[in-house]
Amino acid sequence: MRTHFDLIVVGGGIMGTFHAYHAARQNKSVLLLEKDNFPVGATVRNFGQAVPSGLAGRWFHYGRRSLELYQELQAKTDLTVRKNGSVYIASDADEWQLANELYDYYQKIDYPCELLSRESCLEKYPYLQKEYPVGAVFFPGELTVDSPKLMKQFLAYCSEQEGVTYINNATVVECQSSNGKATVRLTNQKTFEASKVLICNGHEFRMLYPELFAQSGLIVSKLQMLQTVAFPELNMKGNILTGLTIRRYESFQQLPSYANLTTPAHYEELKKWGIHVLFKQALDGSVVVGDSHEYAGAQNVDDLGYHINDYINQLIIDEAKRIVSFPVEKMQMSWAGFYSQTSDEIYEHDIDEHIRIITGIGGKGMTSSGGYAEETIARIYS
CATH class of the missing domain: 3.50.50.60 (FAD/NAD(P)-binding domain)
Incomplete structure (x- = not known):
């Protein structure tokens, strides 16, 4: 060798x-x-x-190029790449305002997206709780x-x-x-x-x-994720992102209204644990749900522990039940993930x-x- x-x-x-x-x-x-x-x-x-x-x-531009790379590779070997898009579902007026601003921003730089009314959300995503969506912004070119x-x-x-x-x-x-x-x-x-x-x-x-x-300033995030039992009758295509995601992701933080965003009382405990709820249906029909975020410095990673916090899992499940109507509480497993990050x-x-x-x-x-x-x-x- x-x-x-x-x-x-x-x-x-x-x-x-x-x-x-x-x-x-x-x-x-x-x-x-x-x-x-x-x-x-x-x-x-x-x-x-x-x-x-x-x-x-x-990072948006790197991500856009990565979409092309994933699809080029998928044409050569099966990487399980599926082009079903991403949707951010707003649940209140503040989130809907940010969704509209993100739509306007991406229209200007020619990144395909469309706005969905409440009625369109419920028609396109019939597993949503009827009270949850105000509207949504959909990105058809994104991948799962x-x-x-x-x-x-x-x-x-x-x-x-x-x-x-x-x-x-x-x-x-x-x-x-x-x-x-x-x-x-x-x-x-x-x-x-x-x-x-x-x-x-x-x-x-x-x-x-x-x-x-x-001495690097790196920190580690511990996240908790869950996976439901298989739901063979459920057809959940693409990346299903929610109001909490709108409140967290970097692209929304650059928008005019983000500086005036306040946290409703029912989000306070979720914010404490860094929870934003999103969904993705796996190939076997189960649904991946999460996630939370806890932090420690690079030299103190062990402080995060290896355990799963049932309280955090229950917070995620309770918020998920507010969003979707299928029995999302039927879980088969949960796990902790870890990734490093930096302010730079x-x-x-x-x-x-x-x-x-x-x-x-x-x-x-x-x-x-x-x-x-x-x-x-x-x-x-x-």
Whole structure:
């Protein structure tokens, strides 16, 4: 087996894999190292929604490009990509005002969307509680995926069709530069060399450069998500986002009315736990529902705990029941996910000219990693 590559990527989540993919497309020799048997971090513990409409600034543009990339890949291998759109359902006058402003904003930059009246919402989404919608804004071009299946297929495609050397169960414990190259060492003492190493470590801060991460300002968000039993008669297409999402996502925060937004009393406890309720029906007919957000600094991740808080789950379920009419309380499982984030949009740090750390993308990873990684690789090899 070869031991020298043009690029080594540490971390086989969506961020790392897209960097490996784009480098391989530029005919670079690429080694992708994943510490687990299969990626089990934020990449596979999310909703599986590609929703550029919720992002702001350059991240919207990365997300829009990522939609194209997902669809290009889907034409070559089944990544479970489904183009069923996203809808933000407003439940009060303030949310409806923001939905209208977002519609106006995206009309100006030619990003397809449409406004839906209350009657149109209930006709298009008959599983909504009749009292919930005031109106909605719909984005027909956005995508839904099954994250674990997508990652398995994407990794296989990169390995089999793009020439990426992928090694799982490969924990990197050392990364150093010398003599014009970088060397990584695994727990089994194997070493690999490359002219460039990208470390896409998610919220794993202990294996490499722990002192750096302790001072990085990175924080970790713990989220709770749930999955219902299968509802074979339910036809819930696309990404179903709600009034709480309108109150949370970055794209709405840039709008004129957002500064005057107040929190109704019935949202106060949900806001305390960072809860915004959204839905996505999985391929088996079950529905993924969530989520909450609790935070800790990079050096205090253990404070978040590994447990599931039943009180938080019940808050999510109670709000979900206010929104949809099917028996959403019939749950089969719940889980905790973790992702790292920073106040600076993303954490990019050059150890030296050969080693770069890229993490802290927050909740934008599934939507925008494709476009972001494409730009990063183009810059490295320009």
